[in-house]
Amino acid sequence: MHSPVLEVKNLAVEFGSGAGRVRAVDDVSFDVRPGETLAIVGESGSGKSVTALSLLRLVPTPPGRICAGEILFHGEDLLKASEASIRSIRGNRIAMIFQEPMSSLNPALTVGLQIAEPLQLHGKLTWAKAFERARELLGKVRIPDAARRVNAHPHQFSGGMRQRAMIAMALACKPNLIIADEPTTALDVTVQAQILSLLKNLTKETNAALILITHDLGVVARYADRVCVMYAGRVVESGSAQDIYANPQHPYTLGLMASIPRLDQEAGQRLTPIDGQPPDLAALPKGCAFEPRCRFAMARCRRERPALESQGGRHYRACFADVSC
Amino acid sequence: MWAYTLRRLLALIPTLVFASLIVFATVRMIPGDVIDMMLSQNDTSAGQKDREQLEQALGLDQPVYIQYFRWLGGVARGDFGHSLWQNTPVLDQILARLPITFELGLLAIIIGLVIAVPIGVLSALRQDTTGDYLMRSLSILMLAVPSFWVGTMVMVFPSIWWGWAPALVYVPFTQDPLANLGHMLTPALILGMSLSAITMRMMRTMMLEVLRQDYIRTAWAKGLNERTIVVRHALRNALIPVITLIGIQAPLVIGGAVIIEQIFVIPGMGLLLLDAVGQRDYPVIAGVFLVVGVAVMLINLIVDLSYGLFDPKVRYR
Ligand SMILES: Nc1ncnc2c1ncn2[C@@H]1O[C@H](COP(=O)(O)OP(=O)(O)OP(=O)(O)O)[C@@H](O)[C@H]1O
Ligand code: SF4
Numbered sequence: 001m002h003s004p005v006l007e008v009k010n011l012a013v014e015f016g017s018g019a020g021r022v023r024a025v026d027d028v029s030f031d032v033r034p035g036e037t038l039a040i041v042g043e044s045g046s047g048k049s050v051t052a053l054s055l056l057r058l059v060p061t062p063p064g065r066i067c068a069g070e071i072l073f074h075g076e077d078l079l080k081a082s083e084a085s086i087r088s089i090r091g092n093r094i095a096m097i098f099q100e101p102m103s104s105l106n107p108a109l110t111v112g113l114q115i116a117e118p119l120q121l122h123g124k125l126t127w128a129k130a131f132e133r134a135r136e137l138l139g140k141v142r143i144p145d146a147a148r149r150v151n152a153h154p155h156q157f158s159g160g161m162r163q164r165a166m167i168a169m170a171l172a173c174k175p176n177l178i179i180a181d182e183p184t185t186a187l188d189v190t191v192q193a194q195i196l197s198l199l200k201n202l203t204k205e206t207n208a209a210l211i212l213i214t215h216d217l218g219v220v221a222r223y224a225d226r227v228c229v230m231y232a233g234r235v236v237e238s239g240s241a242q243d244i245y246a247n248p249q250h251p252y253t254l255g256l257m258a259s260i261p262r263l264d265q266e267a268g269q270r271l272t273p274i275d276g277q278p279p280d281l282a283a284l285p286k287g288c289a290f291e292p293r294c295r296f297a298m299a300r301c302r303r304e305r306p307a308l309e310s311q312g313g314r315h316y317r318a319c320f321a322d323v324s325c
Numbered sequence: 326m327w328a329y330t331l332r333r334l335l336a337l338i339p340t341l342v343f344a345s346l347i348v349f350a351t352v353r354m355i356p357g358d359v360i361d362m363m364l365s366q367n368d369t370s371a372g373q374k375d376r377e378q379l380e381q382a383l384g385l386d387q388p389v390y391i392q393y394f395r396w397l398g399g400v401a402r403g404d405f406g407h408s409l410w411q412n413t414p415v416l417d418q419i420l421a422r423l424p425i426t427f428e429l430g431l432l433a434i435i436i437g438l439v440i441a442v443p444i445g446v447l448s449a450l451r452q453d454t455t456g457d458y459l460m461r462s463l464s465i466l467m468l469a470v471p472s473f474w475v476g477t478m479v480m481v482f483p484s485i486w487w488g489w490a491p492a493l494v495y496v497p498f499t500q501d502p503l504a505n506l507g508h509m510l511t512p513a514l515i516l517g518m519s520l521s522a523i524t525m526r527m528m529r530t531m532m533l534e535v536l537r538q539d540y541i542r543t544a545w546a547k548g549l550n551e552r553t554i555v556v557r558h559a560l561r562n563a564l565i566p567v568i569t570l571i572g573i574q575a576p577l578v579i580g581g582a583v584i585i586e587q588i589f590v591i592p593g594m595g596l597l598l599l600d601a602v603g604q605r606d607y608p609v610i611a612g613v614f615l616v617v618g619v620a621v622m623l624i625n626l627i628v629d630l631s632y633g634l635f636d637p638k639v640r641y642r
């Protein structure tokens with residue numbers, strides 16, 4: 001087996017200060033290997049985006065602050081890297097695709113220029129060569145009439161086309177790791193499948209690792225090799241997609257599984273699968289954060305916080321109860 | 326775009342007619358009467374007969390609304406009437422002075438932008454630092470201090486302290502560009518500084534707004550450095566509303582020019598207007614206002630057209 005491209009150890013991120021301080025990401029650890037797709041799932045506010053942003057040190061500071069942990073990229077801790085060396089990794093060896101295709105491209109610049117930019121910067125290409133490459137990349141992400149569209153502005157593109165352009169931009173420098181934060185949530189269903197397949201195929205071509213953040217467990221089943229389930233800023237269960245689907249070991253994961261959309265449901269809708277309110281990060285219980293909503297809760301859960309423990313192999317969970325049924 | 330421009334130009338006409346009506350009416354409300362002034366200048370014992378003769382000669386014996394329609398008809402044919410005092414065509418007087426005020430205004434706007442844009446951007450980038458507070462206080466100060474006061478101070482104090490005073494002899498640009506700019510620079514700087522106060526705050530606000538946008542985060546994620554992000558990705562987007570401000574400031578520039586021209590003895594529209602008001606020279610006053618109105622509207626049209634350069638989404642329909 002290859003050594004991991006990225007290894008995250010005990011990452012913690014806080015927002016705000018004083019009484020209003022919240023820990024949006026707490027003690028999160030995971031790794032991804034070349035060619036692997038890691039899905040991070042969890043409901044809104046569970047800290048998925050903040051985790052993704054911290055990997056490239058893009059958490060807005062202030063109010064945010066990465067306060068603990070290590071982010072090892074090919075063994076080098078990005079949290080200790082200089083500003084210049086993290087810049088030389090961004091968009092070059094680690095690329096990111098964001099959720100909002102409508103606002104993630106600069107309205108004032110042509111799509112071609114925005115794709116050519118990382119090539120000119122990291123690839124040391126001339127602008128002319130970089131534009132040439134941008135045109136090829138647009139073709140590669142199957143934008144029809146790429147030669148003409150390369151000079152278009154983002155407002156002339158549909159949402160799906162913009163996300164394809166974002167993918168082209170992310171792939172431009174053949175990164176070792178691509179982080180896609182809910183890349184299809186804003187798109188309609190037919191387009192979603194196309195975009196995800198495209199992303200998956202293109203990463204396979206370069207054997208890049210992919211971190212795919214999503215709400216949608218259907219997406220996880222189809223595209224992920226490994227899965228991290230997050231709740232209230234912590235990883236509550238992680239394992240292979242097989243482990244998570246066939247043998248979920250955390251009550252929250254069980255709840256998520258029970259809520260996988262059925263055919264008669266409107267597709268793409270955001271689900272609140274489990275009874276009760278999502279946790280308030282500013283007032284987390286002392287014990288297990290899931291306790292107020294948990295079917296299996298017992299006295300111990302209120303006192304102690306369960307640690308992430310191996311269930312055998314690379315399947316981990318953080319829970320005291322025996323949930324096998 | 327040409328159709329759009331033409332339509333905008335046609336839309337100016339009713340506005341101008343309305344504006345001219347107001348101008349024409351208010352000018353007559355200025356206390357004091359031109360006839361009295363003319364008569365008292367020549368002859369203190371002028372009688373009723375002289376007065377009637379003079380009124381007739383100047384066309385002031387007619388009811389005001391007839392005077393207005395006569396004047397409007399003239400304007401439509403490009404005849405703004407004659408000055409009551411000099412008997413020269415009003416249009417000639419205005420055209421001789423328009424380029425001077427235009428130069429002053431343009432210089433002031435350019436200086437205003439040159440001061441405001443970099444400071445506004447820096448202020449946004451270093452939000453809430455001491456530098457930011459200093460620059461914001463400075464802008465409030467520049468907003469609060471009237472330019473006539475600054476102008477007067479600049480006239481008075483340097484000459485007392487260093488025996489230096491700004492040049493007060495107007496030299497046409499075509500005759501000696503350097504001497505001309507030397508004369509214009511101080512007043513343009515004073516006007517420009519007062520303009521830059523608002524522009525600077527606007528620039529800062531817009532820059533802060535743009536820096537929070539998702540596409541700026543994308544730019545960071547590409548590995549670009551701060552300078553490239555600001556210059557290539559943020560500035561263009563932040564400038565769009567700032568450009569609008571230039572259109573809004575046009576009347577301010579002209580208002581400021583009236584006073585500054587007086588202080589620095591620049592023979593522009595402002596001085597022409599002040600003299601005309603002093604002498605109750607109605608056709609000149611009305612003509613100046615009309616030309617200024619047209620100028621303000623044209624500047625706003627040009628500003629609207631220039632959006633296309635900055636914002637690719639703009640289509641003129
Ligand atoms: N800019 C910010 N300022 C303050 N708090 C923030 C900020 N960004 C995130 N947070 C905090 O971090 C928590 C986790 O946010 P995050 O965006 O990671 O959630 P998410 O899992 O990506 O949710 P979603 O599915 O809605 O995208 C938020 O609930 C909020 O408390
Ligand atoms: S630790 Fe307790 S409360 Fe938390 S998930 Fe497990 S059983 Fe539920």
Ligand SMILES: [Mg+2]
Nearest residue numbers: 048049050181
């Ligand atoms: Mg998110």
